[in-house]
Amino acid sequence: MTGKDSQPKHFLIVGLGNYTHPNTRHSVGQVVLDSLAERFQVPLSYDRSVMGWVGNTEIDILPQPQKGKGKGKQAADAAPPEPERIKFTFLKPKLLMNVSGKSVALTLRNKIRPSTNRSIIVLHDSLEQKPLKISPKYSGSANGHNGVRSTIDSLAGQDFHRIRLGIGRGPQDVADFVLEPLPSKELSHWDGTEAEGVSEVWKAVEAIVASAK
Template sequence: MPELRLIVGLGNPGKEYCWTRHNLGFLVLEKLAERFKVEFRNSSFTKGLIAKTEYDNCELVFLKPITFMNNSGSAVKPSINQLLIKASQMLVICDDFQLDYGQLRLRAKGSDGGHNGLASIIDVLQAKDFPRLRMGIGAPPSKEGVVEYVLDKFSKKEMEGLEDFVSRAADCCLSWAKDGLAIAMERYNRKVKEDEYDGENRS
């Protein structure tokens, strides 16, 4: 019997947020849905869009909360309850301004790291022990606040590497589901090359 895995991509609903840094989680799920030729539909059990597919010996459920970022937990908890899974069977994808642009960091558990979406999930579940994939967006320029930066659209330079970045994140999600956390971490938690996505040239 296929093992069930829930992959949650964090973001904000609405076309105006589509290409913003804060919506990387949505972009990864859309890439996965494209690969498996499945469509997102309104969920009957939570405030979100759901798509389902099978991969290797896994049944994958993709969830895009439509609660807006700060209330992501209110979409995640009903999903876990409905699917009858443990938090360890869920992977949450989010952006991280403390990582260089293009860097992936997969972890088994941890704090919210200042991310409101993760904070909401931790608060609602009352647990920190669920896997999360952080995607680096780089630090905001000194003249720009964090909130404005994450809600801003990708720069021209960032857009040039975005397709590869999102594809690697999608690969990481599938490796987590198929191979397990340890192997996926070893494979994808690498440092971005110095000449790759140069932060000083992301204009």
């Protein structure tokens, strides 16, 4: 548990997308963000100071099991690990994708304590991952994603977490492909409190939080 004299860890989870085009491939990050907010009963309200919808909560996160441990009588007799209470701020930018980083930077500066780029977890669509697949990544280039590029520019650094949500590639022009509605199978995978994709994303979030120093 977090000591009385220390601040709990505080993470910012961002769902990138174009709110004017809901449930499209390019907005799958916002689909998942909305599902997580509903899952943990976090109301999102519009905050002009950060140009986006924001909600706050605290969630208990169990430590991740260490490799090579957890076997034998001694482990069986050990007390179960205590969860750590973690603060989360959920953000859905109102700004369009290619300038959404400004909302991320404002929220980090104004809402997150302690404030560090490593406290950011960005959920975004990825052409490089197959549909329904997720791929966590820390730091690195935007790889052509305008929302990630805007976030890098606004933060003046690449060192933040991303969870890439696979949408694959279609035969048509990329700009047209990403603005198409998510196929029903993909939408049901990402939309809903108990949706399989949402559960996978949350496991990735837990792993990121548990590994934070």
